[in-house]
Amino acid sequence: MTGEEIRPSRLHWWWLAGALAALAGAGLLAVLMGAVDLDARSVLLSVVDRLPFVDADSGLNDRQEAILWELRMPRVALGGIVGAMLAVAGGSYQGSFRNPLADPYLLGAAAGAGLGATIAFAYGAGLPSTPVDTLPLLAFIGGVAGVAATYAIGYSVKAGRTPVMLILAGVAVAAFLTAIQTYLQQRNAETLREVYGWILGRLSTVGWGEVWLVLPYVVVSILVVLLGAGRLDVLSVGDDEAVTLGVNPPRVRLVMVLAATLGTAAVVAVSGLIGFVGIIVPHAIRIVFGSSYRVILPLSVILGAAFLILADLLARTVAAPAEIPIGVVTAFFGAPFFAIVLRSSRGLGS
Amino acid sequence: MTPSLSLSDIGVRFNGSRILASVDMEIARGEWLGIIGPNGAGKSTLLRAIMGAVEFDGSIAIGGVPTSTMKRRDLARSVALVPQHPVLPPGMRVVDYVLLGRTPHVHAVTGPSLHDLDVVATILSALTLSSFVDRDVTTLSGGELQRVVIARALAQESPILLLDEPTTSLDIGKQQEVLELVDRLRRERTLTIVSAMHDLTIAAQFPDRLIMLADGAVVAEGGGRSVLDPALIRTHYSADVKILDDGSGGIVVVPQRSQDPMNDSKN
Numbered sequence: 001m002t003g004e005e006i007r008p009s010r011l012h013w014w015w016l017a018g019a020l021a022a023l024a025g026a027g028l029l030a031v032l033m034g035a036v037d038l039d040a041r042s043v044l045l046s047v048v049d050r051l052p053f054v055d056a057d058s059g060l061n062d063r064q065e066a067i068l069w070e071l072r073m074p075r076v077a078l079g080g081i082v083g084a085m086l087a088v089a090g091g092s093y094q095g096s097f098r099n100p101l102a103d104p105y106l107l108g109a110a111a112g113a114g115l116g117a118t119i120a121f122a123y124g125a126g127l128p129s130t131p132v133d134t135l136p137l138l139a140f141i142g143g144v145a146g147v148a149a150t151y152a153i154g155y156s157v158k159a160g161r162t163p164v165m166l167i168l169a170g171v172a173v174a175a176f177l178t179a180i181q182t183y184l185q186q187r188n189a190e191t192l193r194e195v196y197g198w199i200l201g202r203l204s205t206v207g208w209g210e211v212w213l214v215l216p217y218v219v220v221s222i223l224v225v226l227l228g229a230g231r232l233d234v235l236s237v238g239d240d241e242a243v244t245l246g247v248n249p250p251r252v253r254l255v256m257v258l259a260a261t262l263g264t265a266a267v268v269a270v271s272g273l274i275g276f277v278g279i280i281v282p283h284a285i286r287i288v289f290g291s292s293y294r295v296i297l298p299l300s301v302i303l304g305a306a307f308l309i310l311a312d313l314l315a316r317t318v319a320a321p322a323e324i325p326i327g328v329v330t331a332f333f334g335a336p337f338f339a340i341v342l343r344s345s346r347g348l349g350s
Numbered sequence: 351m352t353p354s355l356s357l358s359d360i361g362v363r364f365n366g367s368r369i370l371a372s373v374d375m376e377i378a379r380g381e382w383l384g385i386i387g388p389n390g391a392g393k394s395t396l397l398r399a400i401m402g403a404v405e406f407d408g409s410i411a412i413g414g415v416p417t418s419t420m421k422r423r424d425l426a427r428s429v430a431l432v433p434q435h436p437v438l439p440p441g442m443r444v445v446d447y448v449l450l451g452r453t454p455h456v457h458a459v460t461g462p463s464l465h466d467l468d469v470v471a472t473i474l475s476a477l478t479l480s481s482f483v484d485r486d487v488t489t490l491s492g493g494e495l496q497r498v499v500i501a502r503a504l505a506q507e508s509p510i511l512l513l514d515e516p517t518t519s520l521d522i523g524k525q526q527e528v529l530e531l532v533d534r535l536r537r538e539r540t541l542t543i544v545s546a547m548h549d550l551t552i553a554a555q556f557p558d559r560l561i562m563l564a565d566g567a568v569v570a571e572g573g574g575r576s577v578l579d580p581a582l583i584r585t586h587y588s589a590d591v592k593i594l595d596d597g598s599g600g601i602v603v604v605p606q607r608s609q610d611p612m613n614d615s616k617n
Contacts, residue, residue: 008462
């Protein structure tokens, strides 16, 4: 037997190509469908027209062009960015904590962002103006602060810095922050609806501002997470054995969690708390393509984006002209989908 | 010649209680040292100290270089551990599991090279695991699993191999198979071996030399015949044993009942 004959798990190009095709399909579908239907040929020509040195007549009128470029495209882009980030962050957390239920919201990120957003809704008008809108700013700060508090508490545990301690600290921090958030929400009942809408998540955006706002954070954190994928495979044998393989588990965990959290806090700041993506996307990939994070994480980026773009398409078309909160869609359609994947899996043990 | 591995005045405390105290030992290149001792004597902790997985006082040196000055990665290239209870990631294939042993050699970002795959392939062949490459590690039998875990440790290509009770959950045939394999690999690859051992008869058969630990301290050291002494075993294991000749130069440690079971049952 030689090295060429053994086939370790790796990302095959045809998996990558298939995932990219799925993403392109989802994106195109989402751009075409809506209150005003656009036809595929015109949309593609309009895209070509925007390329440098190329001139093409899309046949779209100004209103259609505006719908395409100022409403649909930014919304699809934002959906893709948020979905990619939440999914890859979920995978990163699951690998870091060796816990299949870990997700970006686990360590206080969601509760912190929720508190930040509630403060913005309730008292935003009275706060000094900042270059960025108060809502995403406070949600971002809240999310990062929530995770920082969790880490501070989890790492002060005398018995040892284990992943379990960190998760328990996260539970405590989340409960505490949620209590404050609920109190503020009740005190400011007039903002109840807005806060609730934010918590359920939404991608309604006009123009590209939010896309450019979150993109740098997301690009950096996805890059860091993808570069650490191989290390997460080593952590899967536990901290003790990972040490004997020359790895520093707390450091790997810190980097992976920090990157995932930063990106998550950024997308949550503009999209609200869209649930379930970080759990089902990486798990569906794990069941179909195997347990190596070198495969799970890159595919999570692409398929997470495709998943959320489709979820958002459903959110705005199923009950049109009304919009369903996207968090409702991800759970309502995601849960049965996940159940089907689970049932058809060969069973991966406990 | 500089000993391959030398421990001087090793102490380990955990939560205020002493696990190891003033342990000294020197192990020559290519030697097999067996560590015996009752449960809780500190055998596993000693191996973990060598691996740098627990904090310790004193000094451990590999080829004269203190491990405290080595990077984790370099330490993992010098010493590999076969754990007593390996953690098996669900869904991980044997080939991926053994490839984890290449971690100290693999670039974290670019992943394993063809050379890494060649090393793994050679080891899988040597351990007759070639037909197992695609099996899920959680579906292996005890003997198969032990070979796979040893394969992972060998993939580190470290000159020192630590085995923590490598035969505990194996039947007698698999015990022999695994230890003969370790002995063969030691000769072929000039490995230095330190193994914590449970079965005293087997401890008498395979290692060149034995050390008995009790309450975190070395209480006896030397060849099988001198360390496996009924009085010592009585003191430290609270066990009554007889040491018998096996007829071919080796010894056998046989447990004895304190009372005649026949008489006992009549009462």
